[in-house]
Amino acid sequence: MATGRTHRPATRSRGIPEATVARLPLYLRALTALSERSVPTVSSEELAAAAGVNSAKLRKDFSYLGSYGTRGVGYDVEYLVYQISRELGLTQDWPVVIVGIGNLGAALANYGGFASRGFRVAALIDADPAMAGKPVAGIPVQHTDDLEKIIEDNGVSIGVIATPAGAAQQVCDRLVAAGVTSILNFAPTVLNVPEGVDVRKVDLSIELQILAFHEQRKAGEEAASTDGTGPVTAVRGESGDKGPDGDVPAVMPA
């Protein structure tokens, strides 16, 4: 469900479709796990299963990277980790700011997974003067008055918004005016951004609503099968084909 706007074309500059880009982190996660177990090569079927993606789609995705694997051997795990990391821009350090250091912002600041993937939390910003100077995850919270200077001083291009919905657009406008060109929005609202700014939206409650829909359908099918009024049809699992755009993660284009 697209709930905001992104101004990127469906195909990126080097001819890699957005749906492929959205699957690259899934491959990378699976490959990193293999690399940690010192597995040297992997077949497309094994990797597809580990990433929860259809193997034909995986081979097509890797062809955009110029990676075709070796017949009978598969793909070189380390080289693919490097290739995908490079394609995603993860071979460089990305300073990130988090705005809104409440329950969610603090949890995000404390999450170690960003740093290990090249996203360094450069600053934490909140509008509450009582929070200024207080450390969260070892980083002192700074006041929103200094937002523009913080962005400039840290060369930040990625901002995370974890404020209440009512404040999110104004925070977004200030981030963009200060030079931020990519925003990860957790606030339940649609953000309007100018051309050239990417917004991704994460909404766990929408994911839960989709699961609730499937639960309701499963319960209906079970009732129909026990009273003999209808056939039992399979409910799509996590690794199933999710349509033309494919197996995309829970984060949505805004």
Ligand SMILES: NC(=O)c1ccc[n+]([C@@H]2O[C@H](COP(=O)([O-])OP(=O)(O)OC[C@H]3O[C@@H](n4cnc5c(N)ncnc54)[C@H](O)[C@@H]3O)[C@@H](O)[C@H]2O)c1
């Ligand atoms: N996307 C998801 O899955 C998901 C999950 C949980 C919460 N949320 C959303 O994340 C947001 C934060 O939730 P929370 O539970 O952490 O709320 P919270 O009330 O604990 O924290 C919000 C923080 O934002 C700060 N703030 C308010 N206005 C601000 C502004 N203009 N600039 C900077 N900081 C400002 C507040 O001082 C507070 O510290 C909410 O919009 C909530 O709906 C989203």
